[in-house]
Amino acid sequence: xxxxxxxxxxxxxxxxxxxxxxREAFAPQLTPREVGTIISVATGIAKVSGLPSVGFEExxxxxxxxxxxxxxxxxxxxxxxxxxxYWHLHAGDEVERTGRVMDVAVGDELLGRVIDPLGRxxxxxxxxxxxxxxxxxxxxxxxxxxxxxxxxxxxGLTVIDALIPIGRGQRELIxxxxxxxxxxxxxxxxxxxxxxxxxxxxxxxxxxASAVAKTxxxxxxxxxxxxxxxxxxxxxxxxxxxxxxxxxxxxIAEHFMEAGRDVLIVYDDLTQHAxxxxxxxxxxxxxxxxxAFPGDIFYIHSRLLERATHLRPELGGGSLTALPIxxxxxxxxxxxxxxxxISITDGQIYLSPSLFELGVLPAVDVGRSVSRVGGKxxxxxxxxxxxxxxxxxxxxxxLETFARFxxxxxxxxxxxxxxxxxxxxCLKQSEFAPVSVPGQIAVLLALTAELxxxxxxxxxxxxxxxxxxxxxxxxxxxxxxxxxAEKLSDEDRAAIVQIARNALIRFQPKPESKPQSKAxxxxxxxxxxxxxxxxxxxxxxxxxxxxxxxxxxQS
Numbered sequence: 001x002x003x004x005x006x007x008x009x010x011x012x013x014x015x016x017x018x019x020x021x022x023r024e025a026f027a028p029q030l031t032p033r034e035v036g037t038i039i040s041v042a043t044g045i046a047k048v049s050g051l052p053s054v055g056f057e058e059x060x061x062x063x064x065x066x067x068x069x070x071x072x073x074x075x076x077x078x079x080x081x082x083x084x085x086y087w088h089l090h091a092g093d094e095v096e097r098t099g100r101v102m103d104v105a106v107g108d109e110l111l112g113r114v115i116d117p118l119g120r121x122x123x124x125x126x127x128x129x130x131x132x133x134x135x136x137x138x139x140x141x142x143x144x145x146x147x148x149x150x151x152x153x154x155x156g157l158t159v160i161d162a163l164i165p166i167g168r169g170q171r172e173l174i175x176x177x178x179x180x181x182x183x184x185x186x187x188x189x190x191x192x193x194x195x196x197x198x199x200x201x202x203x204x205x206x207x208x209a210s211a212v213a214k215t216x217x218x219x220x221x222x223x224x225x226x227x228x229x230x231x232x233x234x235x236x237x238x239x240x241x242x243x244x245x246x247x248x249x250x251x252i253a254e255h256f257m258e259a260g261r262d263v264l265i266v267y268d269d270l271t272q273h274a275x276x277x278x279x280x281x282x283x284x285x286x287x288x289x290x291x292a293f294p295g296d297i298f299y300i301h302s303r304l305l306e307r308a309t310h311l312r313p314e315l316g317g318g319s320l321t322a323l324p325i326x327x328x329x330x331x332x333x334x335x336x337x338x339x340x341x342i343s344i345t346d347g348q349i350y351l352s353p354s355l356f357e358l359g360v361l362p363a364v365d366v367g368r369s370v371s372r373v374g375g376k377x378x379x380x381x382x383x384x385x386x387x388x389x390x391x392x393x394x395x396x397x398x399l400e401t402f403a404r405f406x407x408x409x410x411x412x413x414x415x416x417x418x419x420x421x422x423x424x425x426c427l428k429q430s431e432f433a434p435v436s437v438p439g440q441i442a443v444l445l446a447l448t449a450e451l452x453x454x455x456x457x458x459x460x461x462x463x464x465x466x467x468x469x470x471x472x473x474x475x476x477x478x479x480x481x482x483x484x485a486e487k488l489s490d491e492d493r494a495a496i497v498q499i500a501r502n503a504l505i506r507f508q509p510k511p512e513s514k515p516q517s518k519a520x521x522x523x524x525x526x527x528x529x530x531x532x533x534x535x536x537x538x539x540x541x542x543x544x545x546x547x548x549x550x551x552x553x554q555s
Contacts, residue, residue: 396420
């Protein structure tokens with residue numbers, strides 16, 4: 001039996017009844033919206049009136065979707081740091097509150113991308129779509145949530161891994177004059193994290209666009225962009241973007257740390273960050289202090305670097321290792337910003353221009369560099385040789401300065417200088433060519449056993465490479481102990497030293513070539529040892545009784 005079709009009038013009545021119920025239940029609400037006006041616009045800042053309830057560091061919105069951060073909150077006006085192009089802003093334009101602070105997109109979607117501090121893409125690969133956002137300013141982890149630094153972060157650079165070790169969760173400052181290789185050390189460290197399950201964040205602050213493009217090209221060429229995020233502000237960007245860049249990069253890194261992963265972040269460099277903050281503070285009429293920096297310049301860096309830590313296992317056990325870079329002027333490490341960063345961080349790596357000019361690369365000044373935390377995290381295999389190596393290198397540097405005056409040196413002093421020259425040669429390294437842990441330990445043990453002392457100094461590079469290649473023959477069970485806290489036994493050390501000795505056999509000078517090299521006769525140097533033994537007594541018997549006619553008989 002077919003049901004009768006519903007009357008059209010009843011459908012209308014039911015529909016209108018529902019609309020009437022919804023209309024009666026709706027209660028219109030008024031949403032207050034604070035709107036102010038621009039008083040004046042200067043280089044990177046704007047002064048705004050009419051926002052009485054705005055909070056400190058709250059985001060405000062200008063025409064053209066330009067954002068700003070409320071920096072000075074005064075009674076009659078607020079000083080706003082602009083975060084974008086401001087050429088189209090004029091006095092009298094409307095300014096609107098957003099009710100939120102500055103935040104940035106975070107997540108795995110950022111891996112391999114190049115963005116600015118606002119999360120906008122700079123690599124031409126489309127918008128970055130993520131589901132999470134974090135404020136750029138976040139409190140550092142409490143002390144009770146932190147764990148000791150116990151795991152090393154291998155840089156692939158022998159001079160750092162052996163003498164100035166860095167641990168995961170440490171803050172290690174890299175400082176030196178311009179063009180001494182500071183960025184190269186940071187990039188080499190990022191390259192060495194490939195396959196180590198370490199996420200890297202490279203934050204370029206106020207750098208030249210060509211320099212940033214070169215760095216990104218190196219990361220892509222070496223296959224390191226898969227685990228790296230690049231946050232960039234160029235030199236022609238507004239100072240507000242340079243100011244927020246390290247905080248945004250740190251929030252991106254903290255997301256991975258809180259997920260239980262190990263993260264490395266590089267700030268290149270905080271000198272430009274301090275200058276951008278000084279510019280903003282002077283434009284906002286904040287009172288200047290030493291070197292015209294505002295009084296809270298120490299605080300903006302300390303609250304940034306305090307966020308680097310190693311979390312307890314209950315909180316995931318993640319870590320955030322920070323490598324801030326500072327540029328010194330005329331080797332003056334006692335300037336205002338360098339001393340601030342030295343006191344904040346857990347050690348520093350100082351790059352010397354004099355070593356750079358001598359061709360010692362990386363130009364690390366071991367005497368002025370220190371790691372206050374990483375020594376506890378250093379592998380036991382390194383620790384067994386690093387102490388003796390650093391002492392021998394320090395003795396060499398002092399004696400080398402003394403020997404320049406042309407003083408006559410005794411045999412022990414000469415041996416110390418020759419051994420130190422071999423140490424310096426082994427600490428040299430090509431750019432972006434990290435060395436594996438077995439290769440480093442094999443070279444260091446060979447240095448400690450003085451196997452390189454008989455190698456000519458001009459063949460040291462080839463000899464070192466031969467030892468590094470021979471390290472591939474180290475037994476697997478022995479290389480596994482490199483990554484543990486176990487100390488190397490005497491048998492282990494002897495086995496590694498023997499492998500290194502075998503690799504250096506072809507670099508050892510022939511004993512019979514020493515006296516012949518003084519005479520300068522190449523054909524006689526190739527003569528066999530039996531012929532030399534026969535010729536020497538004859539020469540003695542002829543020269544002793546009649547020293548003068550001897551040349552006649554020989555002629």
